[in-house]
Each structure stands twice: as structure tokens, then as C-alpha cells.
Amino acid sequence: MSYRKHNFSAGPCTLPLETLEEAQQEFVDYHGAGMSLIEMSHRGKHFDDVASEAMALSMEVFEVPDDFSVLFLQGGAILQFSMIPMNLLNPGSKAAYVNSGTWAKGAITDAKEYGEVYTAWDGESCGYTRMPSSSELAMQENTRYLHITTNETIGGIRFSEWPEVDVPLVGDMSSEYMARPLPWEKFDLVYGGAQKNLGPAGMAVVFVRKSILEGCNKNMGRYLRYDIHESKGSMFNTPPVFPIYMFGKVLRWMKKEGGLPAMESRAAEKAGLLYDAIDNSNSYYNCPVDTASRSHMNVVFRLPSEELEQKFLTEAANADLMNLKGHRSVGGCRASIYNALPKESVIALTSFMATFQSRN
Numbered sequence: 001m002s003y004r005k006h007n008f009s010a011g012p013c014t015l016p017l018e019t020l021e022e023a024q025q026e027f028v029d030y031h032g033a034g035m036s037l038i039e040m041s042h043r044g045k046h047f048d049d050v051a052s053e054a055m056a057l058s059m060e061v062f063e064v065p066d067d068f069s070v071l072f073l074q075g076g077a078i079l080q081f082s083m084i085p086m087n088l089l090n091p092g093s094k095a096a097y098v099n100s101g102t103w104a105k106g107a108i109t110d111a112k113e114y115g116e117v118y119t120a121w122d123g124e125s126c127g128y129t130r131m132p133s134s135s136e137l138a139m140q141e142n143t144r145y146l147h148i149t150t151n152e153t154i155g156g157i158r159f160s161e162w163p164e165v166d167v168p169l170v171g172d173m174s175s176e177y178m179a180r181p182l183p184w185e186k187f188d189l190v191y192g193g194a195q196k197n198l199g200p201a202g203m204a205v206v207f208v209r210k211s212i213l214e215g216c217n218k219n220m221g222r223y224l225r226y227d228i229h230e231s232k233g234s235m236f237n238t239p240p241v242f243p244i245y246m247f248g249k250v251l252r253w254m255k256k257e258g259g260l261p262a263m264e265s266r267a268a269e270k271a272g273l274l275y276d277a278i279d280n281s282n283s284y285y286n287c288p289v290d291t292a293s294r295s296h297m298n299v300v301f302r303l304p305s306e307e308l309e310q311k312f313l314t315e316a317a318n319a320d321l322m323n324l325k326g327h328r329s330v331g332g333c334r335a336s337i338y339n340a341l342p343k344e345s346v347i348a349l350t351s352f353m354a355t356f357q358s359r360n
Ligand SMILES: *Cc1c(COP(=O)(O)O)cnc(C)c1O
Pocket: 011, 075, 076, 077, 078, 079, 103, 149, 151, 152, 153, 172, 173, 174, 175, 192, 193, 194, 196
């Protein structure tokens, strides 16, 4: 649709057009109920169907084995930074974290409030331009879990290979959720905010291994306990009704488009187009990230000067290429190319990049 701009926002971000149109059509009068879905009880038939379908589809599309449960929680990914150590850490156990950049640092800061935490690898000295290999991880005794940020949204790096360690992994997958398959046997918990691949903001989607729930801490307010949410099917309190509803539509879209394998190969293709444009620009565009760690979701790049970057961003916006500014903490440019961003948008960007270079 011509009035839709190319939206490279890092989050909240572009969603599949058909899910927005569908929601628009049924928004005021949901399936003849005479009211909107967001106006009715979350314990009624209509919402029950919506939530059950979203749960079932999230397990199916993301190829999650039966020994996990999915939880729909409020508070975004950042509340999980606290809930994870609160639930998983006990006196005597420690948590290991990979410090891969801004989001990992946030997870470490919050975890330290609740238990003994150490950094198993620190990317600070290399400017957070790559992820560690397994042999670089300095693991200690009595470690309950290793926390990784599978994709660092701001730095534009991802784990291209999963860490090989003797402890369960916990993964913040916010910015590459359902964009690649996971070796589930390695994980106890996977989480992320919904607003980067799954739907609108207002919800964290958490996959938790059922067998760990019994051993989780219970001395905290009830909303913070995974075991309670799991036993109530994420209906302990009023769940995030609208995000769940939209997530269900996005999941249907993902399934129809070919599921996880299609999402993964499209992401690789779109990222490949952009990195090629950067690599073939005679260093006019420059990606600071180690090749092996390059993200398939957030492509960061610089131009020869900050003045040119500013000009690039202004002219790109005039050409309907929106939200290409890098995070305020690092500057430069960033194209977030999540699942719902059409390949055509990436092509529009690469041709703009070529024209901009030839003119400047
Ligand atoms: C966006 C993001 C977060 C924060 O998510 P909220 O839902 O806003 O709390 C955490 N981790 C990563 C990797 C992110 O990209």
C-alpha cells in the first residue's frame, strides 16, 4: 500500500499489514458480539479462544517442545531481567551473564539486586562488536544458568553459534524472536518483549521449562512467580488482552508464510542484501561489527562523517525510508529488518544508499 512508509524502527516496529487491516475490520464489533474484544471479559468465550490459539500457535510456529510452557506477562522484557534471578537463583547458586552490550548490561544490573551474579565474558574491551566463542566463557562452580542476549538490538550483533556450557541457558530473544530456530534442550527459559517481532508493546512472551518451576523461589509477590502464571495459563490476573490478540494474528501470518524456516531464510536474505550493499561500497558505508556476529535483524552502519549521516537520515526520511537513526547511545545508522519488514523495503533502502553515495 503506497501510504505505508518503509519502517525500519527498532521497536515498536512494523507489523504485517494484513494483521492491522484485520484488526481494524473487527475492532468495534468483534465477530458479531456487539462490542470490541478489548471491552469484554478476559474469561469469556471470545477471548478464551483468542488466547488459546495464540498459545498453541506460539508453541507450534516456534517449534517449542512439550516440556515448555508459554507465558504472556506484562512488564516487557525488562521486568524479566528481575523475575529471572528472583525465581531461578537460590542462596548458594550464582548466575553467569555474557555482557554483550546495552541490553545485557541492563540484565546484569537488575540481576545483581537478587543474587550472586558474575560476568562470564565481557565485550566492553572490543566495543561490543562481537559475541564470544564458547571457549572464552569463564564459568564458575555452582552456576545456575548462563544468561545470553541472543541478539543485541543496539550493537547489531548476534550469537551465530550457541554457547556450549554445562549449565542451562537463559536467553533474551527480544529482537530476534521467532526469526531462527533454537536448540531448546540447551535452554531453561527464553523471553522477550513482543514489540520487535511478535506484535504491539505491552507484553513479554516467556517460554519456561516446566520441570524447573517446582524448584523456583516462592517468597515474593504472586505476580512475580512463574509457577503461578504457569498454573493459571497466564490468566492469574487480567492478561495483556490487546497484545495477545495481535500476537495471535501475527502468528497466523507467520504460519501461513511458511513458519520459522521461512522467517529464518528471509531474514538471512534481507540481511545479506544490506550487508552486501555496505561491503560493496568501497568503505563509504561501514559496519563496525565482526562479520561472524552480524545480526540478521538490526543492521548497524556508519557513513564517512556525522554530517553525512545526518544528511543521509534526512534524505532517507524524505524518500519514505523511516527510523534509520542509530540508538542515541551509539549514533550512526541502524536498519531494523524484523520479520514483517518486506524485502521490497530493504531493496528500496539499498538503492537509496547507492544513489546517496554517488551524489555525496
Ligand atoms: C527492546 C529490548 C529489551 C527491552 O524490552 P522492553 O519490552 O521494552 O522491556 C530488552 N532486551 C532486548 C534485547 C531488547 O531488544
